[in-house]
Amino acid sequence: MAKNYSPKLGKKELDLLTRLSNSLAVSGDEQEVREIVYEELQEFKDSMHTDAMGNVLVRREGNQPDCLKVMVAAHMDEVGMMLIKDEGDGLFEFVVIGGVDPRQLVGKPVIVGRKHVPGVIGAKAIHLTTKEEREQELKVKSLRIDVGLGGSKLVEIGDRATFATNLAVLGPSLRGKALDDRLGVFNLIQLLKNAPENIDLLAAFTVQEELGLRGAKTAAYYFNPDIGIAMDSTPANDMPHFDGEENPAHNTKLDGGPAIYLMDGATIGDRRLVKWLTETADAEKIPWQYRQPGRGGTDAGAIHKTRSGVPSVSVSVPQRYLHSAAGIVRIDDELNTLKLLHAALSRLDKSILNLQEIK
Amino acid sequence: MAKTNNDLLNILEMLVETPGPSGSEHLIRSKIEEEIRDHVDEIYTDALGNLIARKGKKAENGKRVMVSAHVDEIGLMVTHVDENGFARFISIGGVSPFTCIGGRVLFMNGTQGVIGNERLEANEQPSLAKLFIDTGATSREDCKVGVGDVCGFERPFMNLGKRLVAKSMDDRAAVAVSIGALKAIRETSNEIYFVFSVQEEVGLRGAITAAYGVDPEVGIAVDVTRTGDTPKGVKMEVSLGKGPAIKVRDSSFIADPRVINWMVEEAKSQGLPYQMEVLEAGGTDGAAIQRTRAGVPAGCLSIPCRYIHSPSEMIDVDDLQNCVKLLTGMLEKPIEI
DSSP: OOTTOOOOOOHHHHHHHHHHHHSOOBTTOOHHHHHHHHHHTGGGGGGEEEOTTSOEEEEEOOSSTTOEEEEEEEEOOBOEEEEEEEOSTTEEEEEEESSOOGGGTTTOEEEETTTTEEEEEEOOOGGGOOHHHHHSOOOGGGOEEEOSOTTOOSSOTTOEEEEOOOOEEETTEEEESOHHHHHHHHHHHHHHHTOOTTEEEEEEEESOGGGTSHHHHHHHHHHOOSEEEEEEEEEOOOSOOTTSOOOSOOSOOTTSOSEEESBOSSOBOOHHHHHHHHHHHHHTTOOOEEEOSOSOOOTHHHHTTSTTOOOEEEEEEEEBTTTSSOEEEEHHHHHHHHHHHHHHHHTOOGGGGOGGGOO | OOOOOHHHHHHHHHHHTSOOBTTOOHHHHHHHHHHHGGGOSEEEEOTTOOEEEEESOOOTTOOEEEEEEEOOBOEEEEEEEOTTSEEEEEEESSOOHHHHTTOEEEETTSOEEEEEEOOOOTTOOOOGGGEEEEOSOSSTTTOSOOTTOEEEEOOOOEEOSSEEEETTHHHHHHHHHHHHHHHHOOSOSSEEEEEEESOOTTTSHHHHHHHHHHOOSEEEEEEEEOOSOSTTOOOOSOOTTSOOEEEEEOSSOBOOHHHHHHHHHHHHHHTOOOEEEEOSSOOOHHHHHHTSTTOOOEEEEEEEOBSTTSSOEEEEHHHHHHHHHHHHHHHHSOOOO
16 A cells, blocks of 8 residues: 555556546446446456446455445446437437536537447527527427438437547646546546555446436445445536626635535535545645535435445535536646545544544 | 423423534434433434434334434535625525524524525515525634534524424424333333434435334334414315324325324324324425335324424424324334234
8 A cells, every 4th residue: 555645647547537538428328438447457357346237346355354344436427418319311319318408519529329420419500590599598309419421320229429528638627528427437446556455445436326326326235335435526616706706606616626525415424524534635735625515416325325324425526517518627636636535545444433523 | 281291391392402403413312312311222323323212122912113203403504604704505404595584593513693685676586595694703714604514593492381382393393202102101012213313304314224224114203294274374184283193195105004094093092183194295204214125114193383494383282292192002002014
């Protein structure tokens, strides 16, 4: 175990993150990301399996027989689209999978199916639209994915589609699609490879989070952990207000460090675990922020209600423009999230479950 | 009006005046533990914070029963403190902005505050986003609360004779009923797990894990229910003072007919008044118990309550005492289900 683990985003790591971000793994068809996880974690192949839902579950045991069992979850799936009707001439009707704002769709290049067939969500050219038409919001039902291939059959009904965005490094930032939650997947791979030996690390690469935390539910039942942690990404709504007033609803801010959850729509963060994370961050001089209490949910929402209950908490990388064709995250926020999780896990033992710690 | 059980009212007053919004149940849990410790055979707190107390050991004709009353109440959590020291918040559980304005709050760290609102346009409906807590601070720096701090509403217990009023009758009235029954039960062949559940107001979360752990053969939630007896209120056949309400359904579950029957037969045998409850919207721990593991017959004993989820929830003292009698009788005798 590397005592002072200091994660870097070198060429090898950036390569992995790029492959993860560019993969097409819309909820219910996570195979592309699952393959990358398997490839990266060959050293764990004897303690890794795919469960009935499609979750990849890896058990990395600590150096004592009765170590604290810590489940860490990151979801492999992303929001996106699914083809539902072939209208001929390369045009397909589609539905959205998970929380996608229909206003984000028009005019975006997409990739479709396992072969990443390129396409576009088209709309009538401005030359031909009336003023009234331009003022109207286009409904998903009136949009089509056009793969431009006439009658050829490279894609079919049921294929998933996602935005055709490639990961890019923009100075101190990353721009990409599906950083929710491929950053989590990346971090969980790194945590396994550098796993602290004082705990049993139960890593869950989950499916169908975007449709209601479905994979995490069965993964947590299987692992039956002592505590649960979800690693995810959460919106940063930190742009300045138009009137210069303080923004009381930013959710998180870029450059603020890992976002620690107190409460969202699915979970009230366990106070002991919140304290453990903030104290670790302070001790390690890692910047951190609270994710403002609010709506939404992470895999922790499923984990904590499993069996007789699992104290749980979430940590997210702040991201602008979540669930769109391109989000922006700070590389430092991402690496500090990984660093915080590693440092926190390294100092963990069974005393965390002491009830007296709840204040 | 029957002779008032002063012990019950004292316990109720202690319970309603202890703050404990969902997720911050540590104070109320330790008060309840102190109150019941000497009356039970086993007591423990589970991973989510549910307090679970066992009374009795399952005999040959006995059943393993779970009785669940939630200890949490609705409340608020701070989301942001601005440069002038005003704290923005979101609700914990179902809180109406109408009952917030002008209200007073008490934080778990002892800080007090009042709720103010931004100027509203004519006919504008207030939303929680337009409200803020003023703790008397003059700046962010001297504000005694920060992001994540939790408060409950602050209103003293009020005894109006036949009617009782408090901020958290939902569900401390039921906790009092559960404690009342727990203390009253002498001999029983049943193994009774009194669960004082957490996080009910945010989705029955405590009862889900408690029921898994207890693995009961039959379950009863004790909770409050709405009434239809106020001017121009909802149309509903439950009134204050007409006895314990036996739940038939709410929007979270349909009570098991065998459990309903068990309640009705016990009320009849004791000559207690009772009323059947059909609640259009709302949920209780009964729903969580029912769907545990391979399924559990479950029902809900309700205490009629006016102005639910306001800082002034009102119950009837006879209803309260009759609920204790009904629950005690149900649990003491062999259960035919």
